[in-house]
Amino acid sequence: DSGVTQTPKHLITATGQRVTLRCSPRSGDLSVYWYQQSLDQGLQFLIQYYNGEERAKGNILERFSAQQFPDLHSELNLSSLELGDSALYFCASSAGTQKNIQYFGAGTRLSVL
Amino acid sequence: ELKVEQNPLFLSMQEGKNYTIYCNYSTTSDRLYWYRQDPGKSLESLFVLLSNGAVKQEGRLMASLDTKARLSTLHITAAVHDLSATYFCAVALSGYALNFGKGTSLLVTP
Numbered sequence: 655d656s657g658v659t660q661t662p663k664h665l666i667t668a669t670g671q672r673v674t675l676r677c678s679p680r681s682g683d684l685s686v687y688w689y690q691q692s693l694d695q696g697l698q699f700l701i702q703y704y705n706g707e708e709r710a711k712g713n714i715l716e717r718f719s720a721q722q723f724p725d726l727h728s729e730l731n732l733s734s735l736e737l738g739d740s741a742l743y744f745c746a747s748s749a750g751t752q753k754n755i756q757y758f759g760a761g762t763r764l765s766v767l
Numbered sequence: 768e769l770k771v772e773q774n775p776l777f778l779s780m781q782e783g784k785n786y787t788i789y790c791n792y793s794t795t796s797d798r799l800y801w802y803r804q805d806p807g808k809s810l811e812s813l814f815v816l817l818s819n820g821a822v823k824q825e826g827r828l829m830a831s832l833d834t835k836a837r838l839s840t841l842h843i844t845a846a847v848h849d850l851s852a853t854y855f856c857a858v859a860l861s862g863y864a865l866n867f868g869k870g871t872s873l874l875v876t877p
Contacts, residue, residue, distance in 0.1 A: 656809065710864045748863065752817070758810040759809060760809045
């Protein structure tokens with residue numbers, strides 16, 4: 655168990671809908687990262703937050719947004735969903751030390767029908 | 768754009784054999800990571816390599832880093848079935864976000 659909690663584990667929805675994925679980082683970790691894993695794109699970095707502030711952006715679509723709350727949990731919002739958004743979404747957290755190892759949650763599997 | 772290339776992408780090997788997975792990356796980075804992913808599961812951190820010449824070993828796995836060649840290797844010694852998984856290398860971008868390779872799917876057979 656990495657200590658990173660993601661909910662829900664599975665999500666099935668329809669095209670055009672909006673969903674919210676939730677992540678609770680390991681205790682004490684200030685950084686939260688979101689990644690998308692799909693067969694065709696592999697593992698792609700979406701966005702990073704550090705202590706409530708956006709730190710870095712990757713290949714995140716404009717239809718997607720995220721935030722980190724004062725209690726450090728994070729949410730990834732996906733809107734106007736398309737079939738191609740079906741993927742496994744991982745959250746990771748890190749302590750920001752020199753090694754900065756990222757610990758990954760179990761992921762949320764999103765299926766857009 | 769930072770590119771991370773792993774090879775091979777698929778590897779079937781017999782138990783007891785040795786093999787090496789290669790990870791090349793295109794721009795300078797001061798952190799390289801190896802992760803393991805079992806089917807349908809999350810990613811588990813194996814190694815972090817921080818400097819040129821760094822070598823880390825855990826059980827039958829050994830990782831090394833050559834920053835001048837922009838190359839990391841993951842060496843498997845005397846493979847066992849439990850090592851069957853997908854192995855990813857990842858290079859840290861600015862802000863510490865990770866750029867992953869496509870992964871090497873390893874199958875160890877009797």
